[in-house]
Amino acid sequence: MERIRTPRKSAARSKSTVLAAQAGDQPRYPITSVDNALRLVLMFRDQRWIRVAEASESLGVVRSTAHRLLAMLQYRGLVQQDPETKAYAAGPALVDIGLSVVRDMDVRRHLRPYLEQLALDLGETVQLMILDGADTLFIDSVESHQALRTSSRIGRRYPAHNTSGGKVLLAQLPTERLGELYPTERLPTLTSRSTKRRAELFRELDRVREQGYGTNRGESEPDVAAVAVGVTNAFGQIRAAIAMSAPLSRFDEASVPRVAAILREAAGRAAQHLT
Known part of the structure; x- marks a missing residue:
């Protein structure tokens, strides 16, 4: 079985890329929908409850898009919705991630x-x-x-x-x-x-x-x-x-x-x- 060799220069670039990513630099090929979902998750660090209108304004997207993002996060247990106020809070899965x-x-x-x-x-x-x-x-x-x-x-x-x-x-x-x-x-x-x-x-x-x-x-x-x-x-x-x-x-x-x-x-x- 052949061993695939990686040139040293390429390896160095790979390491620097990893370090840059760890430092919080924007990725070369960002995925907007994923980024918006993650930005929504991060909003719960500072807010206990988030409404669709607030998510829409913060992300700069229309309300229907914000609603779909929140619905997907709710499906995965990352957020939960109050049935009366319709506002969203951090869900059990998100709490589990934090507690890890x-x-x-x-x-x-x-x-x-x-x-x-x-x-x-x-x-x-x-x-x-x-x-x-x-x-x-x-x-x-x-x-x-x-x-x-x-x-x-x-x-x-x-x-x-x-x-x-x-x-x-x-x-x-x-x-x-x-x-x-x-x-x-x-x-x-x-x-x-x-x-x-x-x-x-x-x-x-x-x-x-x-x-x-x-x-x-x-x-x-x-x-x-x-x-x-x-x-x-x-x-x-x-x-x-x-x-x-x-x-x-x-x-x-x-x-x-x-x-x-x-x-x-x-x-x-x-x-x-x-x-």
Whole structure:
């Protein structure tokens, strides 16, 4: 069998072409329809919901073309449509692609069985999250079987100071890092109950350090409450946070310490598997 030899000069060109493509240069033979579909996908980085008219304007195409592109993305699970508003949001397939970056992280893999057991024991939705800058990124979830429940937040981001797990993760940061994340006194809010001032947040973080858990009472979404604890590795470093979330109407303040203790016990058992 003959071996096909590639001239060294040609190989060098090929390598430089690959590097150029990685750097984001426009390809020599672009496919407009594919590019438009990918531009649509990228719009979901900054917008939770996108309407056909918005897609049409952003892409510079007629509405019928924008609708066909969105329909094809929906067919492949990359977007999903709200039946009432007709707006589109990121679909499960797109979320899975994003989570592929963290899917093999040992924290997610090792904690999955504990999330499943906690959801059964507590009867509520259990979420797993990590800190990404000043945001909380939800990387796994097990939903409650109750009809009225909080839904999975996998792939979603919230300002860390508005979530129970985010507060736990922020509480373990040094003062200097907190100052970098929150350089101004005013904080972004999601609801009327959200923490609005940096000084208020820092007092809340002191309470989290003292009691060992964080809470969220309608701060990220008006009708959702949660309690969370940190998950440490074998060296005592916090890697993630586990939260039980429930409808605010079913959130029993008196049971918070008990729920936190259950979460902490599970996190402690999981810690021995993390590095």
